[in-house]
Amino acid sequence: MEITPEKHIEKIRRTKFSIGGEPNPLSEDLHQATKNLSTELYAKDVHFLMELIQNAEDNKYVEGVSPSLEFIITSKDITATGAPATLLIFNNEKGFSPENIESICSVGRSTKKGNRSSGYIGEKGIGFKSVFLLTANPYIFSNGYQIRFSEKPCPHCDIGYIVPEWVEGKPTLHDIKQIYGAGAGSLPTTTIILPLKPDKVKPVKQQLSNIHPEVLLFLSKIRHLSVREDNEDPKMNTVNAVSISSEINFCTRKNMNAESYTLHLSAEENAGSEKECSYYMWKQKFPVRLENKVERREDVEEWVVTLAFPNQERLHRGMSLPGVYAFLPTEMVTNFPFIIQADFVLASSRETILLDNKWNQGILECVPSAFMDAFKTLVIGSDVEAPISSLPPFFRFLPTDSSPFEKLNYVREKIKEKMLEENIIPIETYKEQKHFYKPCEVSRLLPEFWDILAEAWAEEVYLHNLSSHNGRKILSSSFDKSEFDHILSFLEVQQVNTDWYAKCIQSSNLVDGVSEVVYLKLLLFIATNWSRFKSSNMMNISLIKYVDSDGNLSHFTLDQCSNRHGAKQVVIADPSQSCPCSWLIDWNSEFECKTS
Secondary structure (H helix, E strand, O other): OOOOHHHHHHHHHHHOOOOOOOOOOOHHHHHHHHHHHHHHHHHOOOOHHHHHHHHHHHOOOOOOOOOEEEEEEEOOOOOOOOOOOEEEEEEOOOOOOHHHHHHHOOOOOOOOOOOHHHOOOOOOOOHHHHHHHOEOOOEEEEOOEEEEOOOOOOOOOOOOOOOOEEOOOOOOHHHHHHHHOOOOOOOOOEEEEEEEOHHHHHHHHHHHHOOOHHHHOOOOOOOEEEEEEEOOOHHHOOOOOEEEEEEEEEEEEEOOOEEEEEEEEEEEEOOOOEEEEEEEEEEEEEEOOHHHOOHHHOOOOEEEEEEEEEOOOOOOOOOOOOOEEEOEEOOOOOOOOOEEEOOOOEOOOOOOEOOOOHHHHHHHHHHHHHHHHHHHHHHOOOOOOOOHHHOHHHHHHOOOOOOOOHHHHHHHHHHHHHHHOOOOEEEOOOOOOOOEEOHHHEEEOOHHHHHHHHHHHHOOOOOOOHHHOOOOEEEOOOOOOHHHHHHHHHOOOEEOOHHHHHHHHHHOOOOOOOOHHHHHHHHHHHHHOHHHHOOOHHHHOEEEEEEOOOOOEEEEEHHHHHOOOOOOEOOOOOOOOOOOOHHHHHOHHHHOOEOO
């Protein structure tokens, strides 16, 4: 027969801690173990908030429930312990089972042990006990259990931290509901109450105020997280309230070892306007290599590397934009325009990953491959109907800026190496089909020449063979813009050589096939860039139009035009007669040609 939660707690106190029962021969060992726990606990600079979020992510949830986690800090002393402030954590998980209660009343008996490969993200070890960094008396209300623990050794058994005590008086469920604001409604299944130590109030408020809106990016369960302060006088509130939600668009694409999907994050601060950002997510598996195995991850056979590519401005609070996640954000700013997530081994402070750890180095070696696979899917595998102009923005995800971390600069260099070998750059075809070439095979044009080509195309000049001159492919006009200079420089895409322009003008019929206005712009372009062209093939193409003595349109080269000894003689046409190139009548003298 199942016993009630209260009877279960009595049984634990009696059988395990010899309170009101037979002495437990192991109580001395337990006492020693809790002393060791205390030493371990205070040696770690735990980021308590991340520990609590991690615990909530590792909890189990009823199917159909949208997992949420809510933090409320209040100045009301609902536990009657004299605490200057109290932190309440509400979580709609399944709730504590008798096994969970047994585990929390033990040292080193986590129900998550050995479950790293099953999706648990917490490290073995401290877990829930980390709350003792903030409070001397944590309370748990869950599934009928209402218990508290004490940092101080219990007077009946001389053991601290793990001896449960049934809560009879404060706080009552009514007290908790008043803070939560549930009205007549029910509370989430689990409530943890932490009356804060005086020296912890400020750091707790600080961490709550700085919680990053992207905290939900890589959590597979929690979909909503909120923080607020509850005081008698709202003017006393100093914590920045925030409400963060995530929603996955499950139009996922899967292949053998990777999947991609879009995730939408929204965050609302201090009841202000909601900010949103969608992220293209790429998740790929890699086998763990033997030489990268470490004891802390001995049961893990494959690395899962996830990259997040923000489609709009990233959501942030303050200036920091973390670039590396181990399920939750670290404090590492990489300067990359994408975010790297994996099961990294962390420094105990949770602020950075251990860059010299061989497990982490193995993961970082997989990042360039994951990036390339993601990038090719975005650029080449994009919607067939999508115009080529939709592709250049994806190139903003390239890590053009170097990172302050040497090991991450290695990742950047490897990404660049792979990019330079890939047919990934879209070229100009003046057709709907997209064609891609290696960066070294593609060249840029001067902006003024693009303007001339655009007007010529509008006048139906045939430009489909643009990429057939001198064996050079011409970069897509939607990509060849100053805003992408830093990206094209990173990819080592060069300007086309000067002889290319002569070939293009000649074979694309840009002299005779365009209107006089466009032809004049072409001459102006050549004149403006004369220092480039004066010793090039431009001198030898039929570029200058004139009206011959029979009134027909003819051509000569710049070389013929500028040769002072025996320059071409040009005849002015009769102004009263219709002329195929009327503007030349008054302009012959500009080209140093004699008139009769």
